[in-house]
Amino acid sequence: MEMGVASGVSRSLRVGNGAGFWGDNLDAPYLLAREGRLDVLTLEYLAELTMAILAHLRSKDPSTGYINDFPELIARMGLLLRDQDRLSIVTNAGGLNPPSCAARCSGVLKGSGLDRTLIGVVTGDDVLDRIPGWLAEGVDLAHLETGEPMGVDLAGRLVAANAYLGAHAIAVGIRQGARLVVTGRVADASLTLGPAAAYFGWGWEDWPRLAGASTAGHLIECGAQATGGLWTDWTEVPDFPRIGYPIAEIEADGSFAITKAGDSGGRVNLATVAEQLLYEIDDPSRYRTPDVDVDFTGLSIQEKGTDRVVVSGARGTKPSDRLKLVGVYRNGWTASGMLAVVGRDAEARARAAGQIVLERVRRAGFALAETMIECLGAGDVARGVIVPASPPFEVVLRVTVRDPERAAVDRFCRELAPLVTSGPPGIVGYTAARPSPRPAFGYWPALVPRDLVEPGARVEIRTAAEWAASHPD
Amino acid sequence: MPNFSRSIRLGDLAHARSGDKGDRSNIGVVARDAQSYALLAERLTTEAVAEYLRPLGAGPVVRYELPNLNAFNFVIESALSGGASRSLRIDSQGKSLATILLEMPIPMPDDAGTSSPVPE
Numbered sequence: 001m002e003m004g005v006a007s008g009v010s011r012s013l014r015v016g017n018g019a020g021f022w023g024d025n026l027d028a029p030y031l032l033a034r035e036g037r038l039d040v041l042t043l044e045y046l047a048e049l050t051m052a053i054l055a056h057l058r059s060k061d062p063s064t065g066y067i068n069d070f071p072e073l074i075a076r077m078g079l080l081l082r083d084q085d086r087l088s089i090v091t092n093a094g095g096l097n098p099p100s101c102a103a104r105c106s107g108v109l110k111g112s113g114l115d116r117t118l119i120g121v122v123t124g125d126d127v128l129d130r131i132p133g134w135l136a137e138g139v140d141l142a143h144l145e146t147g148e149p150m151g152v153d154l155a156g157r158l159v160a161a162n163a164y165l166g167a168h169a170i171a172v173g174i175r176q177g178a179r180l181v182v183t184g185r186v187a188d189a190s191l192t193l194g195p196a197a198a199y200f201g202w203g204w205e206d207w208p209r210l211a212g213a214s215t216a217g218h219l220i221e222c223g224a225q226a227t228g229g230l231w232t233d234w235t236e237v238p239d240f241p242r243i244g245y246p247i248a249e250i251e252a253d254g255s256f257a258i259t260k261a262g263d264s265g266g267r268v269n270l271a272t273v274a275e276q277l278l279y280e281i282d283d284p285s286r287y288r289t290p291d292v293d294v295d296f297t298g299l300s301i302q303e304k305g306t307d308r309v310v311v312s313g314a315r316g317t318k319p320s321d322r323l324k325l326v327g328v329y330r331n332g333w334t335a336s337g338m339l340a341v342v343g344r345d346a347e348a349r350a351r352a353a354g355q356i357v358l359e360r361v362r363r364a365g366f367a368l369a370e371t372m373i374e375c376l377g378a379g380d381v382a383r384g385v386i387v388p389a390s391p392p393f394e395v396v397l398r399v400t401v402r403d404p405e406r407a408a409v410d411r412f413c414r415e416l417a418p419l420v421t422s423g424p425p426g427i428v429g430y431t432a433a434r435p436s437p438r439p440a441f442g443y444w445p446a447l448v449p450r451d452l453v454e455p456g457a458r459v460e461i462r463t464a465a466e467w468a469a470s471h472p473d
Numbered sequence: 474m475p476n477f478s479r480s481i482r483l484g485d486l487a488h489a490r491s492g493d494k495g496d497r498s499n500i501g502v503v504a505r506d507a508q509s510y511a512l513l514a515e516r517l518t519t520e521a522v523a524e525y526l527r528p529l530g531a532g533p534v535v536r537y538e539l540p541n542l543n544a545f546n547f548v549i550e551s552a553l554s555g556g557a558s559r560s561l562r563i564d565s566q567g568k569s570l571a572t573i574l575l576e577m578p579i580p581m582p583d584d585a586g587t588s589s590p591v592p593e
Contacts, residue, residue, distance in 0.1 A: 048495075145495055225490075232488035232575070271488055271503065274542050278501020280492040284537050284546050297539050334561075372561035381564055382573045384528025400561040445495055 013199045015192050015216070016247040016261070019043040019091075020223030022050045022067050028223065029073055032245045033080050033087060035261040039199070042191040043070065043091035044221045051185070052328045052441035054095040055159035063471075066101035067093040074180075075108040081179070082113060090170055090191050094182040096160055098123055099460075102182045103471030106464040115465040120173030122183035124457030127325065127448070128161040134452065141325070144445040150327070154444065157329040161444075163453045164324045166290030168204065170194025173459040181459070185326075187289045192217030196250050210292040211316025212254025215299070218287065219258055219276050219311070220246040226258055226276045227266035227307075239265025255312035257304065268307040277301075290323055290450075292316040323453055327444035332369065333409040334440040336400040337416040338376075342393060342426040347378040349424040350397035356423055357399055357415045364415075366408035374398040397427075402440050409437040484575035486513060491571035496551055498531075498567035500574055503544040510543035516579050522547055525577050526570070547574075 016036045018029025022045040033041050045067045058065030070093035074081075081087060094101040102121045109117065132155055134141065141150040162185035171194045173181045181194070196202070196213040204210070219226050226246035228237035237243070244264025250256040258268055277296060281287055287294040295315040304310045341350040354373035361368060374380040377395035379388045401412045413435045420430045462470070483489075483502075486509040491500040502517065504510035523534040532550035539546065549570075564570075 145497070230490055232484070232490070232571070274503045274544060275488060275490040275501060277542070278499070278503070278539075278544060278546050279490055280494055280499060281501075281546060282494065282497075282499065282548055284539050297541060299541055301542060336561075370561060374563055376563065381562075381569055382529070385526065385573055386576055398563055400563075402561060443495065 010252065013040065013196055013250045014038050014247055015040040015042060015195060015220070015250060016245060017042045017044060017192075017220040017223055018245050019045055020221065020225060021045060021047050022053075022069065024223055026069065026073075028245045030076055030080070031264070032247075032261060033077060033084070035264065036247055038087055038247065040195045041087060041089045042220070043073075043089070043093060044188050044191060044223075045070070046092050046095060046185060048326060048443055051096070051160055051162065051326065055328050055441070056439050058096050059159055063097070063100050065096035066098065066104070067095055070101060071104040071108050074105045078109060078112040078114065081117070088174060088179045088181070088195060090174070090181045090183075090195055092183045092186055092191065094121065094184045096126060096162070096184060098182045098184050100471055102180075102467045105180065105182070106468035109464045110468055115463065117180065117464045118176070118178045118461050119464055119467055120170075120176070120178030120181040120459045120461045121467075122165065122169040122173065122181065122186065122457070122459045124169070124453065125162045125165045125183070125185040126160075127163050127453060128158060130452075131155050131158060131161050131327070134448070139448065139452070141327075141444070141446040141448065144324075144447065150444060150446065154329060158327045158444070159330055159441075161325060161327040163448055164290055165453075165457050166190050167194035167197055168291075169457050169459040171198040173461060174198035176461050178459075178461050187291070188221040189214040189217030189289050190291060192220065192248060192250075193289075193291055200252050204291075205318070207292055207316030207318065208314065209254035211294040211314035212256060212312070213250055214287075214289050214292055214294050214316070215277075215296065215311060215314045216248035216250055216256040216258070219273060220248050222276065222279060224266060225279060226272060227260050227268055228272055229266070231267070231272050231275060233271065237265070237267050241265065254314060255310065257308055257310045259308045268309055270301060270303055270309060273301060273309045273311070288319065290319060293319050320447075321450050322447040323450050325446050325448045327446065329442050329444060331440045331442040332402055332404040333406045333437045334400070334402040335409045335413050335435045335437045336398060337413065337435040338396055338398045338429070338432075339416065339419065339427050340429045341395050341397050341424075342428065343424075344391070344393060346392055346395045346426065347375050349426060350375045350378070350395050353419050353423045353427060354397055354399045357412070357419060360415050360418075361408070361412050364411050366403070366405070366411050368401045368403045368408055368412065370402040372400045374400070406437050413437060480578035480580045482575065483517065483577040483579050486579060487575070489571035489575055491567050491569070491574070493566045498549045498570050500547045500549070500571050501544060502547065502574070503542060507543055510540070513545065513579070514538070517545065519547070522549075522574070522577075525574070
């Protein structure tokens with residue numbers, strides 16, 4: 001991308017987000033980059049749960065721990081990256097191992113004519129090794145919701161601990177010419193703010209502009225949730241199978257339009273944007289990011305034509321001097337299995353079957369720590385709030401357990417199929433694979449003083465050829 | 474005192490979306506017009522939402538107002554039995570809470586008149 005220098009840039013910056021989580025549609029980022037006339041493609045992969053999964057992968061193989069779909073996407077996008085020489089990609093696909101992710105991407109670019117492409121790797125968010133020292137120095141890392149201090153015992157069970165970095169290192173990478181910036185944990189909105197601040201040359205205390213671009217980042221971070229996905233009035237969404245992913249057209253003053261590419265499906269209107277603005281937020285007058293605290297309560301949101309909503313009026317103030325940190329710790333094992341149950345007394349059959357399974361596990365000598373029987377179709381998702389008008393003839397039995405011991409969970413997994421011959425009649429679906437024990441994790445959200453983390457945040461820029469040589473496959 | 478002998482479904486006055494942050498859930502509720510927003514400001518109170526969702530284990534509720542969007546944000550404590558990684562429920566992330574809340578009956582005064590949206 002040719003970066004505008006300081007002020008005076010009049011053209012807007014088109015930032016499209018092609019992934020809202022790890023497991024999102026595989027074609028979306030490719031199609032968005034091909035059709036979206038983008039300056040920047042962002043890809044947001046890291047939900048809290050994703051960090052737990054990446055920690056599990058890294059514990060088995062230290063060269064992993066990143067989003068392995070991403071290098072595959074880069075392989076597919078080689079031609080696009082050659083044709084669109086203004087396109088940059090900013091992503092948190094690095095997960096718990098950004099350097100290995102960058103090296104793998106570089107490996108797939110070998111021989112594509114992009115060997116000299118600059119790739120920036122942002123690190124400094126991974127603070128797992130520093131937790132014991134901080135606790136010893138009296139940094140309490142109290143649980144954000146319960147206020148409980150992190151004990152040495154819990155610290156010893158951590159498999160990952162990452163602070164949420166802001167946009168600064170990303171912006172530095174972009175300004176130094178990186179076309180691909182791979183990060184670990186950064187605030188989702190910072191993936192958009194970083195390239196915007198670099199492009200327009202904004203200062204880091206230019207609160208209204210930082211707030212505007214952060215609002216844009218918040219709106220597009222969950223992909224198609226801004227373009228019709230999850231919309232209450234879902235029957236009004238045109239062409240769901242071809243739903244377009246969101247594009248923020250950011251202006252030099254920090255205002256922006258949300259839109260989507262060409263003839264893609266989906267809808268961008270006041271309702272889809274308003275619902276997404278409120279998605280997973282706390283106080284709307286203080287949407288906290290590491291870069292700026294944003295006030296949504298003064299926003300003006302207007303439809304300007306089909307599939308185009310203009311947002312302005314974001315207010316911003318200086319953010320907290322503490323950063324959010326999330327620790328992930330091992331918390332035993334879990335498994336879940338489902339069977340369909342039919343009959344005029346389907347609910348009673350299903351609940352009995354669930355109890356039979358758990359009783360058989362108990363008789364086999366395992367006392368499961370936590371169990372849950374759900375009868376889906378009989379009102380268990382909205383349990384006690386919405387009661388079905390008549391008894392369902394068919395329900396789905398879902399039994400879920402958690403226990404510190406893998407053996408107990410494993411035994412549970414083997415008790416579902418026998419129900420088909422040794423339980424109530426009308427139980428079907430045992431041909432689906434037997435469930436497998438999965439590691440269970442707990443989260444420890446906390447705050448950490450900014451000055452303990454930010455000095456370690458950096459972006460390292462090398463050519464693709466150099467990254468590939470640094471981590472030979 | 475007006476007589477509240479009839480009610481209307483929240484979904485006829487508003488649309489909504491929900492999600493999680495740790496063991497908290499939030500439900501963003503957007504009124505379909507300014508008139509509905511004014512009505513909901515009065516009727517869709519923190520107490521009413523907490524009472525409606527209590528069977529799901531919902532704790533204290535905080536309501537934030539965004540009059541610029543005709544919207545509210547409800548933040549609900551302890552609605553997820555331990556959060557996305559821990560909860561054993563199929564909806565461990567509270568994604569269904571918005572849909573469930575939209576079925577909430579909102580009491581309507583008998584004299585609300587014909588200009589109120591789609592009474593049931």
